[in-house]
Amino acid sequence: MDGEGTSRRSFMVQAGTVALCAVCGLPHLSCKEADGTKAKGPVKSRKKLLKLLDVGEGVFRPTSSGATIHWVPNGEIESELWAGNSSSDMNIVNSTVSSEPIEMTISEFADTREVFWKVRHRRVDEDRWTSSATRSFKTRCPAGESFQVALFADSHFYSPKNRTEGLRNIQECMNAVRRSRPDFCVFLGDEAGVQFVNESKTPSQALARERWQAWRDFMAPMLADVPSFLVLGNHEGEAGYYRDQGRTGSVFLQRWGTIERKRHYLNPLSTTYAEGGENQNWKGNDKSGATGGADEGNCSPLQNYFAWTWGDALFVVLDVHRYTNPGKSTPTVPEEWTLGRAQLRWLEQVLKKSDARWKFVVAHHVVGGSKWDANCKDADTGYAYGRGGAQYARVGEQAKITSLMKQYGSQFFLYGHDHIFAHQQAEGIHFVCCGRPTRVPNRWIGQPGFVEAYGDHRARDPHDFIMDVGYTRLTVGPDKVVFEYIKTGMDPKGAENIKANVGDVVHRFEVT
Ligand SMILES: [Fe+2]
Ligand SMILES: [Fe+2]
Numbered sequence: 025m026d027g028e029g030t031s032r033r034s035f036m037v038q039a040g041t042v043a044l045c046a047v048c049g050l051p052h053l054s055c056k057e058a059d060g061t062k063a064k065g066p067v068k069s070r071k072k073l074l075k076l077l078d079v080g081e082g083v084f085r086p087t088s089s090g091a092t093i094h095w096v097p098n099g100e101i102e103s104e105l106w107a108g109n110s111s112s113d114m115n116i117v118n119s120t121v122s123s124e125p126i127e128m129t130i131s132e133f134a135d136t137r138e139v140f141w142k143v144r145h146r147r148v149d150e151d152r153w154t155s156s157a158t159r160s161f162k163t164r165c166p167a168g169e170s171f172q173v174a175l176f177a178d179s180h181f182y183s184p185k186n187r188t189e190g191l192r193n194i195q196e197c198m199n200a201v202r203r204s205r206p207d208f209c210v211f212l213g214d215e216a217g218v219q220f221v222n223e224s225k226t227p228s229q230a231l232a233r234e235r236w237q238a239w240r241d242f243m244a245p246m247l248a249d250v251p252s253f254l255v256l257g258n259h260e261g262e263a264g265y266y267r268d269q270g271r272t273g274s275v276f277l278q279r280w281g282t283i284e285r286k287r288h289y290l291n292p293l294s295t296t297y298a299e300g301g302e303n304q305n306w307k308g309n310d311k312s313g314a315t316g317g318a319d320e321g322n323c324s325p326l327q328n329y330f331a332w333t334w335g336d337a338l339f340v341v342l343d344v345h346r347y348t349n350p351g352k353s354t355p356t357v358p359e360e361w362t363l364g365r366a367q368l369r370w371l372e373q374v375l376k377k378s379d380a381r382w383k384f385v386v387a388h389h390v391v392g393g394s395k396w397d398a399n400c401k402d403a404d405t406g407y408a409y410g411r412g413g414a415q416y417a418r419v420g421e422q423a424k425i426t427s428l429m430k431q432y433g434s435q436f437f438l439y440g441h442d443h444i445f446a447h448q449q450a451e452g453i454h455f456v457c458c459g460r461p462t463r464v465p466n467r468w469i470g471q472p473g474f475v476e477a478y479g480d481h482r483a484r485d486p487h488d489f490i491m492d493v494g495y496t497r498l499t500v501g502p503d504k505v506v507f508e509y510i511k512t513g514m515d516p517k518g519a520e521n522i523k524a525n526v527g528d529v530v531h532r533f534e535v536t
Pocket of ligand 1: 178
């Protein structure tokens, strides 16, 4: 796809109608605080901070007593992490001198629901410090209390089609999430775009790094404000069928994607939460530099599947790609999609052991789905793209997941990939496709594969099949779960199928 592999520098030039931000220099409209007002931080200080860092601070792996703060220095710098119960009472909790990506854990705040933090940096040969803004995150919600979650799906940030309206829509969606102050955000996948390569560029690990760095830069305001988790999508390039590619078998998107994701984003380790996650002791080949060698990112824990408990809810994130057709072709039939034996066994154990009131299983798409291609136009291309939801609860390996969910009382299957908001039910399980913040191809609504998966939208309650751009907000309490689809922008080509204003809750349902 033309332009998919554009470098960060040319990306910024090609941002077209999206001006470079006067505050932080990134290709969005303007830095805004959570209340929508323009950022107050001194422009000089922010620009200076960016020079010190390749990737600004983000907050990940929230726990009952803290979280992990992550950033990537630009050269060797000294850094101090400050944290406290209030913005006026923070102390240094960690410090380091390094030129490598930094992960610093805050774990001293078991008695508070909100932790304030900031980081300051300076070059080792300079006296003056440059400080980040003071921010805060929420620690684990105790059982019996309510909390909010933002479900943010399929921004396809890297896509050239997003370089006009799409970028502004992502920005507005991020601002809406930040204003809502959820306990955490779950990205449903298809964010960084390691899969796409520019025909004029040779796929490489360096290109994967560009993609991840550009995504982290753009998402920085939200990643610093809201702890997040990332479900791996097909566009992250880490599928089994991307392991060995190219005519000479010299393209190793899976390994490059994993190394660069782990360098730029922190999903939970298998030890972060009691529920665990991937830790199959996989190691890269130290004699094969092309496949990533023995890079510390090229090994378990891969941070690709994991689970955690928050309030009265269990969240289980699955990876439907890595174990599907390793070293072979994309799936030709829905039955080829698989979690792999180890992940499926782990899923059963996690669902079985949890006594949470609510259990959410989250994946980029169902483990099987329809036989249709990506555009749901052709069923004979030999690429079963994994589209659809409840309609395919008994297709392929999804049938096993449906059985496990019923057996162990899991009520919700959340997914992205289809770029629409949809709510369907099968066998007592709510299947929710979580929408999209950027744009929706308006031709999709009438394609036969979409009609097979979701029915004729005109015959449905139109408000549970939505082509408007936005994100899904969950409110989870001990007695009920509320789903709200929040409209955060206008589709550039008017794909909307209902009348709603930006900011509206365009669909709401609750489960008690
Ligand atoms: Fe997508
Ligand atoms: Fe996808």
